[in-house]
Amino acid sequence: MNNRILLVLAVVASLGIFFGYIGPTWSGDIASLRASIASANDALAAAASFDARVKQLAAAKEGLSTENIEKLERMLPDSIDTIGVIIDLNAQLVNSGLTVDSIVVGDVATTTDSGGRPASPRREATILINAAGSYTAVKDFLSVIEKSQHVFDVKDIKITGSDTNVYTYTIELLTYWLG
Amino acid sequence: MASSPTISASLVPHQQTGGPKSNIDVIGLLSYFFYVILGIVFVMAIGVFLYSRILISLKNSKEAALAKESQALATQQVQAAGFSRLKERIDSASTLIGSHVALSGFFPILEEILPANVRFTSLQLSLNDRTTPLLMADGVAKNYNALALASAAFSKNDHFKNTLLKITKTSPDGSVDFSVTSTLDQNVVTFTP
Numbered sequence: 049m050n051n052r053i054l055l056v057l058a059v060v061a062s063l064g065i066f067f068g069y070i071g072p073t074w075s076g077d078i079a080s081l082r083a084s085i086a087s088a089n090d091a092l093a094a095a096a097s098f099d100a101r102v103k104q105l106a107a108a109k110e111g112l113s114t115e116n117i118e119k120l121e122r123m124l125p126d127s128i129d130t131i132g133v134i135i136d137l138n139a140q141l142v143n144s145g146l147t148v149d150s151i152v153v154g155d156v157a158t159t160t161d162s163g164g165r166p167a168s169p170r171r172e173a174t175i176l177i178n179a180a181g182s183y184t185a186v187k188d189f190l191s192v193i194e195k196s197q198h199v200f201d202v203k204d205i206k207i208t209g210s211d212t213n214v215y216t217y218t219i220e221l222l223t224y225w226l227g
Numbered sequence: 228m229a230s231s232p233t234i235s236a237s238l239v240p241h242q243q244t245g246g247p248k249s250n251i252d253v254i255g256l257l258s259y260f261f262y263v264i265l266g267i268v269f270v271m272a273i274g275v276f277l278y279s280r281i282l283i284s285l286k287n288s289k290e291a292a293l294a295k296e297s298q299a300l301a302t303q304q305v306q307a308a309g310f311s312r313l314k315e316r317i318d319s320a321s322t323l324i325g326s327h328v329a330l331s332g333f334f335p336i337l338e339e340i341l342p343a344n345v346r347f348t349s350l351q352l353s354l355n356d357r358t359t360p361l362l363m364a365d366g367v368a369k370n371y372n373a374l375a376l377a378s379a380a381f382s383k384n385d386h387f388k389n390t391l392l393k394i395t396k397t398s399p400d401g402s403v404d405f406s407v408t409s410t411l412d413q414n415v416v417t418f419t420p
């Protein structure tokens with residue numbers, strides 16, 4: 049009789065432990081812990097990969113001289129200093145022997161893709177110059193600005209002659225910065 | 228006659244009472260089986276408990292490592308933003324240099340092909356479309372022969388395409404006013420480092 053009671057108790061205890069503790073713990077807490085650990089492993093792997101990439105880029109940047117980086121920043125500054133650009137261009141025009149009538153910084157343009165998002169971080173502004181002077185002077189001016197560290201691209205140039213060898217110039221330039 | 232003690236006195240054979248008696252104790256066997264099962268389940272429960280403790284410890288160590296990484300990440304993100312900006316600057320500068328306009332090569336070509344007795348009164352060079360710079364000019368030639376020489380020079384020069392030269396006015400002194408439009412070779416106005 050006692051054997052039978054102990055047998056029933058063993059069966060009940062086995063079932064109780066299995067379905068009351070092992071099953072729920074395995075499918076609940078342990079599954080959740082394993083998922084958290086897997087997620088943390090993924091995050092750590094991504095962090096390690098990011099760390100390696102940053103170190104790789106830092107090593108690549110070491111290869112660039114400070115002087116060259118500064119040149120790049122002068123070529124494509126973070127913003128446009130319109131007054132500074134006008135002063136620099138005016139000085140250059142005068143140095144070349146041209147008389148400046150006006151320098152106007154015009155529209156700012158951003159090229160966009162089909163979704164209306166900026167296609168490039170580069171922004172551009174138009175600068176309109178009205179000046180007068182000799183043919184040699186304008187050639188000198190154009191030669192200087194094409195080698196300028198701050199990039200100026202001639203978009204349009206109109207030269208009107210006169211009998212006195214003093215020409216009038218309308219020059220449309222584009223200048224750029226990184227938006 | 229004395230009967231043998233091993234021989235039954237009765238002639239009627241004793242009835243067999245159910246064949247050979249079974250020695251298997253079913254309850255005992257079941258008990259043994261379920262005690263083993265209980266033991267296994269108990270060991271499993273201990274295993275699950277220990278495994279969950281190990282996992283909790285592992286999770287805590289991973290979280291600590293992640294917290295450490297996330298602190299380092301804040302600095303690295305600033306660094307990465309700097310690299311990204313530098314890359315954008317290098318890419319944009321590279322594109323700009325590739326299409327940078329330089330007119331210093333254009334004027335000498337024009338001076339070279341234009342006869343001395345032909346001059347421009349106005350000239351416009353439009354680079355709205357960088358791939359096909361457009362030259363539009365008005366000028367005066369001393370005579371038809373000078374203009375013909377200019378026309379031939381434009382035609383022979385590879386830097387000028389689709390040149391269209393039109394006479395706009397002929398003066399009594401023999402001079403000829405003309406206009407010219409031409410598409411310029413892109414290389415003439417592209418900066419060469």
